[in-house]
Amino acid sequence: MRMIVDSFELAQAVPATSNTSNPSGLATIAAIATPLGRGGVGVIRLSGARAYDIACQLTGKTAFIPRMASFCRFYQADGTIVDEGLVLYFKGPHSFTGEDVIELQGHGGMILQNQLLARVFELGAKQAGAGEFSYRAFDNDKLDLVQAEAIADAIDATSAAAASSAIRSLSGEFSQKINQLLEQLIHLRLHVEAAIDFPDEEDVDFLSDGVIQDKLEQTQDKIQQVLATAKQGQLLRDGIHVVLAGRPNAGKSSLLNRLAGQERAIVTNVAGTTRDTLQETVVLNGLTLHLTDTAGLRDTDDTVERIGIERARTAITQADMLLMVYDVSRDLAEDSTPLQLAEQLFGKLPDAKKLLIIANKSDLLTDAHDKAQKANSQNEITQRGYEQVNVSCETGAGIETLIETLCAKVGFHPPENSLIARTRHIDALRRTAGHLTEAHEQLTVFQAGELVAESLRQAQLSLGEITGEFSADDLLGKIFGSFCIGK
Ligand SMILES: Nc1nc2c(c(=O)[nH]1)N(C=O)[C@@H](CNc1ccc(C(=O)N[C@@H](CCC(=O)O)C(=O)O)cc1)CN2
């Protein structure tokens, strides 16, 4: 069915109602919302008091009905057609940003979209900054900070699990947990303030009757639960940085290829093949691993190899998890153990939480002596709290176990109903928990009501940062500034 398009001439005769009143004083912003490049449809979004008026002037239409698509032509000032497409109108406050929103859904492609955007600017809109639409939605209480961040995280997700948990956070589930905690805290504060204001009312000492302590402890438990959820969410969002390090020829590149499921790194039997660090991101069991393959560590006179080894050392210090790969058939001198090798390679023995030992080329272990020696070193490793996985990059044996061990080591559980979270949220939750610990001590050790109240106030402020209830402008600038343009 063909829709009727108003002719431009007709529209010129009926000047669009000029709605220039703008109580908020904010500019009307516009940006291309769809990815730049070739595409079937391209969307330009406008938000602000003049959006409606601009759409009328652009199309020659005199009215748009909220939430109805209207088929229109988009005209230049001289009456030539830029494009044709659909106009969607959302009347504030019932829109994404809470302001009047217009969407121009034209054809995709750089030229057409840029021409249409330029025309919209000519009609008075300003280019939207990064995250400006979302910021306005936040400012108008359409979204809280957690939800705004979840939009960016959904767009940037590197795994399906991260994307779906971002969408769950966007729906408000994470915010709800934080808001429940906030309510609990406020309730607690009221109790404490009352106890301070009315000491010994009716012969009851509120501070020491145990009620406040119970409530406080319940809140502390709840914070720990939310913290555990948030840690999973942060792992889901950011993944972990895993560095593969070891002697030349140990099989680091072969392991990277195994984990990546493709021949990403060059593998040869020449020691010192990997010169530079090489990055690859893979998603295994729902966890995003940012893998770095490094040059084999050894003393060398080769200038290029030395630079590679320096880079390897830098990567090693930045790793969340270090996989020390060694060749079981060769890398251990008689009587030396994997832990001694680690000490040699890294200067000191890395923390057990950050080191996973990979005994590679297990297919080459044949005689009983080899196997006995390996069993011995395994004992030392477990006794000292370290972990070793035997693999063969050649046959693939042990790779599944390696992945499972790695996930368990970083505390990652295959996600189910998880919610995306950021380091920022975890920091705020930890600070909240810290203030509650202070409050607990002041209550139970010192019965210092005023100090309990102050710690609880601080706890509330820290917690409120998460949803943006209390947030400094520079923090907001940082968060929204990292969004893409048009978001
Ligand atoms: N075309 C288009 N698709 C899109 C978006 C968009 O802005 N435009 N979105 C952008 O992120 C996402 C959807 N999010 C949206 C969230 C709220 C509203 C909105 O207009 N809400 C109003 C009115 C709701 C209604 O009319 O039922 C409101 O909450 O009051 C629109 C999109 C993804 N898809």
Ligand SMILES: Nc1nc2c(ncn2[C@@H]2O[C@H](COP(=O)(O)OP(=O)(O)OP(=O)(O)O)[C@@H](O)[C@H]2O)c(=O)[nH]1
């Ligand atoms: N038999 C056997 N050979 C392996 C295994 N893993 C790797 N190799 C071989 O060992 C040699 C070195 O492998 P690489 O993956 O290049 O080793 P690397 O640690 O990256 O070496 P550099 O780049 O020198 O640091 C190659 O010939 C591989 O085919 C294994 O599990 N079993």
